[in-house]
Amino acid sequence: xxxxxxxxxxxxxxxxxxxxxxxxxxxxxxxxxxxxxxxxxxxxxxxxxxxxxxxxxxxxxxxxxxxxxxxxxxxxxxxxxxxxxxxxxxxxxxxxxxxxxxxxxxxxxxxxxxxxxxxxxxxxxxxxxxxxxxxxxxxxxxxxxxxxxxxxxxxxxxxxxxxxxxxxxxxxxxxxxxxxxxxxxxxxxxxxxxxxxxxxxxxxxxxxxxxxxxxxxxxxxxxxxxxxxxxxxxxxxxxxxxxxxxxxxxxxxxxxxxxxxxxxxxxxxxxxxxxxxxxxxxxxxxxxxxxxxxxxxxxxxxxxxxxxxxxxxxxxxxxxxxxxxxxxxxxxxxxxxxxxxxxxxxxxxxxxxxxxxx
Numbered sequence: 001x002x003x004x005x006x007x008x009x010x011x012x013x014x015x016x017x018x019x020x021x022x023x024x025x026x027x028x029x030x031x032x033x034x035x036x037x038x039x040x041x042x043x044x045x046x047x048x049x050x051x052x053x054x055x056x057x058x059x060x061x062x063x064x065x066x067x068x069x070x071x072x073x074x075x076x077x078x079x080x081x082x083x084x085x086x087x088x089x090x091x092x093x094x095x096x097x098x099x100x101x102x103x104x105x106x107x108x109x110x111x112x113x114x115x116x117x118x119x120x121x122x123x124x125x126x127x128x129x130x131x132x133x134x135x136x137x138x139x140x141x142x143x144x145x146x147x148x149x150x151x152x153x154x155x156x157x158x159x160x161x162x163x164x165x166x167x168x169x170x171x172x173x174x175x176x177x178x179x180x181x182x183x184x185x186x187x188x189x190x191x192x193x194x195x196x197x198x199x200x201x202x203x204x205x206x207x208x209x210x211x212x213x214x215x216x217x218x219x220x221x222x223x224x225x226x227x228x229x230x231x232x233x234x235x236x237x238x239x240x241x242x243x244x245x246x247x248x249x250x251x252x253x254x255x256x257x258x259x260x261x262x263x264x265x266x267x268x269x270x271x272x273x274x275x276x277x278x279x280x281x282x283x284x285x286x287x288x289x290x291x292x293x294x295x296x297x298x299x300x301x302x303x304x305x306x307x308x309x310x311x312x313x314x315x316x317x318x319x320x321x322x323x324x325x326x327x328x329x330x331x332x333x334x335x336x337x338x339x340x341x342x343x344x345x346x347x348x349x350x351x352x353x354x355x356x357x358x
Contacts, residue, residue, distance in 0.1 A: 008345050012338045019334045024068050027323045028061065055114075056085035071112040072331070078105050113328035118320045124328035127313060132332065134208050135302065135309035139294040141225055142233035147287055150237045151280075154244025155271065158252070169241060176238030182300040185231045189304060192227060202227055205306030228305040232298055236290040240283055247279040288344040295333050 052058040056067050067085055070076045078086045080103050096108045113124035153173070157166045193204035206224035251257065252275055260270050299311035306312070310329055317325040 005346055008342050012342050015338055016331075016335060020069065020072060020331060021065075023327050023330055024065055027327050028064065054085075059085070071114065074111060075106070075108055078107055079103055080105055113331070114324040116322055116325055118317075118322045119325075124324045127325055128310060128328060128332055131308060131310045131313045134307065135295060135298055135311060137208060138225065138228055138232060138298055138302070138307060138309055139291060141229035142294060143236065143287060143291050144233075145229055146233040146236035146240055146290070147283070149233075150240025151244050151283065153237075153241040154248060155276065157241065157245040158248045158271070159268070161249070170245075173238040173241050176234045177242075179234070181231060181235065182304065184234055185228070185301045185304040188227050188231050205304075207306060207308040209308070224305075224307070228298075228301050228307050231305075232294060232301050236287070236294075239286055239290070243282050243286055244279060247282050248275055251275045251279045285344075288340065291340060293337070295336055 049058075056064055059067065070078075070086060076086075080100065081087065098106045098108060100106070110125075113128070115121045115123055116127060119127065153169050157169045160166045189204045192200050193202050197203070202223055206221060208220060208222075208225060209218040210221045210224075211218055248271070252270075257270060257275060260273075265273070295310070298307075298309060299314055301307070302309045302311035303315045310333070314326060314329050316322075317329070
């Protein structure tokens with residue numbers, strides 16, 4: 001089992017290294033002069049030179065790439081020369097020095113995602129720390145809605161198999177899988193937040209925290225979570241209901257179900273006591289994959305509903321060409337996706353030795 005876990009971690013590190021490499025060259029070579037993007041249209045040659053030196057933009061592209069990898073790596077190497085970009089005593093690093101060899105110090109630190117171009121030099125890690133929890137709350141809420149309603153609708157479909165209720169659920173599920181999230185978000189915001197506002201009390205836009213008009217600080221507004229969570233959960237809900245129906249029908253054809261029928265148990269009791277639990281494996285597999293993808297898929301939903309999460313921050317950064325935030329957010333999302341998939345793979349490997357062998 002230990003070898004299996006190490007193998008998965010090795011694959012994950014290689015994948016993350018590939019993601020970081022693609023992101024660096026994509027956002028470093030294509031956009032142009034990063035120093036001029038930071039300063040705007042009224043920059044002088046002296047200002048551009050100072051910024052380039054501070055952020056290492058005056059170095060060859062290969063050196064910049066190594067500096068970026070060094071910033072992200074927990075175990076990294078830094079110069080003791082204060083004129084170098086990777087000078088050890090820069091405030092950007094919260095390091096623990098291990099040892100020094102000549103003019104190079106080996107340190108242990110948290111990954112450094114650099115600083116925002118547009119937020120007065122605010123650290124990207126701070127921006128992500130402020131917005132990522134809101135995205136996680138939204139993703140978890142959407143998954144819970146999708147899982148509970150999806151399982152319920154799947155069971156109802158089986159109970160009324162081939163009837164009009166079953167066909168209606170299948171039709172709605174197919175429609176839910178086909179409609180893009182951004183269209184659903186616009187439709188739900190307009191219908192429930194504007195047309196039916198006086199009945200629902202919901203707003204077209206709003207985040208988890210709102211500022212008190214009387215200056216009493218922030219407060220949680222849970223009703224703002226409902227519409228974006230439902231919209232984000234529509235597609236996984238449709239998938240879960242279809243999977244639950246198909247899995248439950250397959251389980252109901254097993255021999256032990258026939259034995260239960262022969263003992264005189266009702267169809268409802270057979271599903272409740274025997275079939276339902278054994279039908280959840282593919283559903284759990286789908287949910288684990290959907291949760292990771294939701295962190296990236298929440299971008300348009302958050303922006304349309306004004307939800308102050310990481311997705312909305314990415315869109316704002318794209319509009320202002322704030323490249324460090326875009327790069328840092330993509331790396332964080334990719335890392336979370338990889339971690340979740342490793343966790344699921346390890347659980348499956350622990351439960352089923354055949355997977356480890358394969």
